[in-house]
Amino acid sequence: MAVELGAIGAVAPASFRERTLSAPWPPLFVLAPAVLVGAAMLLPLGYLIWRTLGAGPEAWDLLARSHVFGTLFRTTVLAATVTGATIAIGVPLAWLTIRTDLPLRRLWAVLTVLPLVIPSYVGGMVVVAALRPKGLLQEILSGPFGVDRLPEIYGFPGAFLTLALLTYPYVLLSTRAALWNVDPALEEASRGLGRGAWTTFRRVTLPQLRPAIAAGALLVALYTLSDFGAVSLLRFDSFTRVIFLQYESAFNRTLAAASSLVLVALALGILLVEARARGRARYYRSGAGAARRPGVVRLGRWRWPALAFVVAVVALALAAPISVLGYWLVRGVQAGEPLRLVGEGALNSLYVSSLAAVATVLAALPVAILTVRYPSWVSSLLERVSYIGFALPGIAVALALVFFGARYATPVYQTLGLLVFAYVVLFLPVAVGALRASLQQVHPHVEEAARSLGRSPLRVFLTVTLPLMRWGILASAAGVFLITMKELPVTLILSPIGFKTLATSTWSAASAAFFAQAAAPALLLMLVSSVAVGLLMFREPQLRR
Amino acid sequence: MSEIAVRCLGLRKDYGAVRAVSGLDLSLERGHLLALLGPSGCGKTTALRLIAGFERPDGGTIEIGGRIVAGPGVALPPEKRRVGMVFQDYALFPHLTVAQNVAFGLSRGRERKARLEEVCSLVGLRGLESRYPHELSGGEQQRVALARALAPKPEVLLLDEPFSNLDASLRAQVRADVRLILRDAGTTTVFVTHDQDEALFMGDQVAVMNDGRVEQVAAPEELFHSPGSRFVAEFIGVADFLPATAQEDGLLTEIGLVPSANESRPGSRGEVMVRPDDIDIAPAADGRGRIVACTFLGTHLVYEVALPSGRRVRSMQPHTAAYAEGAAVEVRLVLGHPLIFFPKDTEE
Numbered sequence: 001m002a003v004e005l006g007a008i009g010a011v012a013p014a015s016f017r018e019r020t021l022s023a024p025w026p027p028l029f030v031l032a033p034a035v036l037v038g039a040a041m042l043l044p045l046g047y048l049i050w051r052t053l054g055a056g057p058e059a060w061d062l063l064a065r066s067h068v069f070g071t072l073f074r075t076t077v078l079a080a081t082v083t084g085a086t087i088a089i090g091v092p093l094a095w096l097t098i099r100t101d102l103p104l105r106r107l108w109a110v111l112t113v114l115p116l117v118i119p120s121y122v123g124g125m126v127v128v129a130a131l132r133p134k135g136l137l138q139e140i141l142s143g144p145f146g147v148d149r150l151p152e153i154y155g156f157p158g159a160f161l162t163l164a165l166l167t168y169p170y171v172l173l174s175t176r177a178a179l180w181n182v183d184p185a186l187e188e189a190s191r192g193l194g195r196g197a198w199t200t201f202r203r204v205t206l207p208q209l210r211p212a213i214a215a216g217a218l219l220v221a222l223y224t225l226s227d228f229g230a231v232s233l234l235r236f237d238s239f240t241r242v243i244f245l246q247y248e249s250a251f252n253r254t255l256a257a258a259s260s261l262v263l264v265a266l267a268l269g270i271l272l273v274e275a276r277a278r279g280r281a282r283y284y285r286s287g288a289g290a291a292r293r294p295g296v297v298r299l300g301r302w303r304w305p306a307l308a309f310v311v312a313v314v315a316l317a318l319a320a321p322i323s324v325l326g327y328w329l330v331r332g333v334q335a336g337e338p339l340r341l342v343g344e345g346a347l348n349s350l351y352v353s354s355l356a357a358v359a360t361v362l363a364a365l366p367v368a369i370l371t372v373r374y375p376s377w378v379s380s381l382l383e384r385v386s387y388i389g390f391a392l393p394g395i396a397v398a399l400a401l402v403f404f405g406a407r408y409a410t411p412v413y414q415t416l417g418l419l420v421f422a423y424v425v426l427f428l429p430v431a432v433g434a435l436r437a438s439l440q441q442v443h444p445h446v447e448e449a450a451r452s453l454g455r456s457p458l459r460v461f462l463t464v465t466l467p468l469m470r471w472g473i474l475a476s477a478a479g480v481f482l483i484t485m486k487e488l489p490v491t492l493i494l495s496p497i498g499f500k501t502l503a504t505s506t507w508s509a510a511s512a513a514f515f516a517q518a519a520a521p522a523l524l525l526m527l528v529s530s531v532a533v534g535l536l537m538f539r540e541p542q543l544r545r
Numbered sequence: 546m547s548e549i550a551v552r553c554l555g556l557r558k559d560y561g562a563v564r565a566v567s568g569l570d571l572s573l574e575r576g577h578l579l580a581l582l583g584p585s586g587c588g589k590t591t592a593l594r595l596i597a598g599f600e601r602p603d604g605g606t607i608e609i610g611g612r613i614v615a616g617p618g619v620a621l622p623p624e625k626r627r628v629g630m631v632f633q634d635y636a637l638f639p640h641l642t643v644a645q646n647v648a649f650g651l652s653r654g655r656e657r658k659a660r661l662e663e664v665c666s667l668v669g670l671r672g673l674e675s676r677y678p679h680e681l682s683g684g685e686q687q688r689v690a691l692a693r694a695l696a697p698k699p700e701v702l703l704l705d706e707p708f709s710n711l712d713a714s715l716r717a718q719v720r721a722d723v724r725l726i727l728r729d730a731g732t733t734t735v736f737v738t739h740d741q742d743e744a745l746f747m748g749d750q751v752a753v754m755n756d757g758r759v760e761q762v763a764a765p766e767e768l769f770h771s772p773g774s775r776f777v778a779e780f781i782g783v784a785d786f787l788p789a790t791a792q793e794d795g796l797l798t799e800i801g802l803v804p805s806a807n808e809s810r811p812g813s814r815g816e817v818m819v820r821p822d823d824i825d826i827a828p829a830a831d832g833r834g835r836i837v838a839c840t841f842l843g844t845h846l847v848y849e850v851a852l853p854s855g856r857r858v859r860s861m862q863p864h865t866a867a868y869a870e871g872a873a874v875e876v877r878l879v880l881g882h883p884l885i886f887f888p889k890d891t892e893e
Binding site (some may be wrong): 452 | 597598599622623624625626627628629630632634636637638639640649650690693694697703
C-alpha cells in the first residue's frame with residue numbers, strides 16, 4: 001500500500017486550479033497509455049474477485065471456517081486503536097512544535113518526524129529484541145532490580161505500541177501543514193468576540209484542523225491494515241499475517257484470495273467512511289497570498305510538562321530503536337557477522353527500486369496529464385482507478401499476481417518484471433500525486449502559447465511541459481524509489497528465488513531472531529529513508545526558513 | 546491594400562447550456578487593429594480563443610488570411626493557423642531565456658538569428674536576451690510576450706487583456722509603446738479588453754460585444770458619437786436618456802425640442818441619449834431643474850440635475866462654475882449637438 005509517502009500529497013502546497021472552459025479530446029499519445037495503465041491497475045483486484053467468485057460457495061465455507069470474523073474484528077480494533085493513539089500523540093505534537101515557545105522547538109520539529117524512516121518490520125524487530133522475555137530490557141533490569149518478568153509483548157500490545165509509535169508522524173505532518181495555514185485573523189476575530197484562548201482553539205482552530213487530522217488518520221489506518229512486518233514479528237493475527245500463513249501452508253489458495261478480498265473491502269470501507277466524514281465543508285483560508293503567520297503561544301508553567309511529553313515520544317519512537325539497533329550492530333560486528341551480504345542486498349535493492357521508480361513514473365505521466373489537462377468522465381474514472389493502490393494492501397497485490405502469474409503468465413512468473421509490475425500498481429498513486437501537483441503549476445496558457453507558435457501537441461509536451469515538470473518528475477521518482485526500498489510483503493512473495501534485498505534480508509534475519517544479522521541492513525534502510533523524509537520536510541514551509 | 550485578414554461568420558460556442566458566443570460576425574482588414582470591447586462575461590475572450598484555435602466552435606466559420614481555419618468539417622489546430630497570441634499572464638516559458646522564448650516559434654535556419662535580433666530591437670529588448678522571465682519587470686515580460694508572438698510573422702496577432710497585469714502608472718506608457726510597435730510592424734491585431742479608454746485609444750476599429758454577439762463595429766469617434774444601440778451608448782462614455790417623441794422638425798423632450806442626429810419616423814416614441822457635454826445649465830430662479838449632486842473631476846465639474854419628471858441628467862461644467870446643491874437651474878442643450886434617438890419599437 002502506498003501510504004508511506006502519501007503524506008507528501010497531503011502536505012503538498014496548494015496549487016491554483018486552472019480554468020478549464022471545455023475539455024478537448026486528449027491526443028492519442030496521452031489517452032492510449034493512460035487507458036492501458038488503468039487496465040493494468042485493475043488486474044490484481046479483478047483477478048482476486050474473479051478467482052473468489054469462481055470458487056463459488058466453497059470460498060464462503062473456507063472463509064467461515066477460517067474464523068474470518070475474528071480476524072476482521074482484531075484487524076479493525078488494531079486499526080482503530082492505533083489511529084486513535086496517533087491522533088492523541090500527533091495533534092498535540094503538531095501544535096507544540098508549530099505554535100508555542102517550546103524550548104528547542106525547531107529541533108523537536110525535525111526529530112518528531114523521523115520515526116517515519118523506520119520500516120514497520122524494523123520497528124517490530126526492535127520491540128521484540130528489547131521487550132521479549134529475556135530481551136534487552138529485562139537483561140538491564142534483572143541485574144540491579146531483580147525483575148525477572150516483563151508484561152507480555154507478543155500479540156496486541158506489541159503490535160499496537162509499534163505501529164502507534166511508527167505512524168503518528170502522518171498525523172503530525174498533515175496537522176502541522178494545516179496549523180501553519182490557519183488564518184490568524186479567524187482566531188483574532190474569535191478573541192475579539194470575547195472568547196478565551198481555549199474556547200478559541202476548540203471552536204475555531206480545531207474545526208479547521210479536522211480535515212487535515214482526518215487525512216493523517218486515514219493514512220495511519222490504511223498503514224495499519226496493510227502492515228505485514230510488525231504484526232508478523234509480534235505474532236498478532238491481523239489479516240495480513242493470517243493471509244500470509246494461509247498462503248504458505250494451504251494447498252488451496254482460494255482461501256488466501258478470499259481473505260485478501262475481505263481485507264481490500266475493509267480498506268475500501270475506511271476510505272469511504274473518510275470521504276463521507278470529510279463532507280463538503282471547506283476549511284481553507286479565504287483568499288490567497290502571503291498572509292500573516294499566527295503568533296506564538298506562551299506555554300508558561302506548562303512548558304516543562306510539554307517538553308517532557310515531546311522528549312518521551314522522541315525517546316521511545318526514535319532514540320530507543322536506534323540504540324537497540326546500534327547495540328546489535330556492535331555485537332554483530334564483534335561476533336564477525338559478514339557485512340558482505342548487506343552489500344549484495346543493497347545493490348539488489350538499488351537496482352529493483354530504480355526499475356520501479358522509472359516504470360511507475362512512466363506509467364503515472366499519462367494518467368496525470370489526462371486528469372489535469374483533459375477532465376472528462378474518462379479521466380475521472382482513470383483517476384479513481386489509479387488510486388486503487390491506496391486501498392490495496394501489498395500482500396493482496398502480491399498474492400493476486402502470484403496466482404495470476406503461476407496460472408496464466410508463467411514466463412513472467414518469478415521474474416523481476418512481475419515484481420516491478422506489482423510496485424507500479426501499489427505506488428502509482430504516489431507518483432501520480434506528485435506529478436499532478438507539478439503539472440498544475442504549469443499554466444495551460446504556457447502550452448497554448450507554444451501551440452500558437454507552431455508546435456504540435458507532442459512537441460509542446462516534450463519541449464515545454466516536460467522540462468517544466470522536471471522537479472515533480474524527480475520528486476515522484478525519488479518517492480517511489482524510497483518506498484520501494486522499504487517495501488516488504490510484495491518483495492518477499494514476488495522476488496525471484498535467491499534475489500535478496502535489504503528489506504528481505506532484514507526480515508529473514510529478524511524473523512529468525514538473528515538480530516545481530518538484521519541490524520546492519522535495517523540501519524542502512526533507515527539511512528536511505530531519511531533522505532525521503534528530508535525531502536518531505538524540505539517541502540514544509542514552516543521548516544524551510 | 547485592403548484585404549480581409551480575419552473574418553468570422555455566425556460564430557457560435559456553447560458551454561453546456563451557456564451560450565458564450567452566439568452568432569458573432571467580424572471582419573478585419575489587413576494591418577488594422579481591432580479592439581473587442583465588452584463587459585466581463587460577454588464572450589470576448591472566448592471569441593479570441595476560437596480564432597486562435599484553442600476552442601472549437603459549435604457553429605460558424607473562421608477565416609484567416611483567406612483560408613478557412615474552422616468551419617463545417619474544418620478545424621485547423623492552433624499550430625497551423627499562423628496566429629500569434631499574447632496572454633493576459635504572458636505565459637512566458639519560465640525555463641527559457643528571453644532569446645529562447647522569442648525564438649521559440651522560429652524555424653531553425655539562417656534567418657532565425659536575424660529575425661530574433663530584429664524583433665528584439667523592435668520591442669526594445671536588446672541587452673535582455675540572456676535573462677530569464679522571472680528576472681524581468683512586468684513591462685519587460687509583456688514586451689517579451691509581444692516579441693515572441695510577433696517573431697514568426699503571424700497572419701494575425703491576438704492580445705487577451707494585455708495590459709491588465711500592469712500598474713496603472715505603467716499602463717499608459719506601455720499601451721502607447723505597444724500601439725507604436727504594432728503600427729510599425731504593420732501587424733493585423735485583435736485585442737480584447739474591458740477597458741473602454743484602452744479600446745478607444747488602441748483600436749482602428751472597436752467591436753462592442755454584448756451577450757456573445759457584436760453590437761457594433763466602428764471607428765472610436767463614430768462609436769462615441771453615434772452609438773448603434775442603447776447598450777453601446779451606455780457602455781461607451783457616460784450617457785443619460787430622456788424620453789422623446791419624434792417630430793418633423795426634431796425630437797420633443799422634457800428640455801424642449803432638440804435636433805435629431807438620425808432619421809426617425811414622425812410620431813414614434815423612444816429615448817434620446819444625452820452626454821454630459823451635450824447639456825448646459827444656468828442658474829435661474831424659475832429653472833425647472835434642481836442640482837442634486839456634484840462630482841469634482843479636476844479640470845471640470847459634473848453636475849447631476851433632477852428634472853421635473855424625476856429623470857436625471859448630467860452636465861459638464863468648467864471648474865469655475867460653482868453651484869450649490871439644491872439650486873434651481875435652467876437646463877438646455879448645447880448648440881450644435883444633435884442627439885441620437887433610439888425608438889422604442891425597434892428596441893428589444
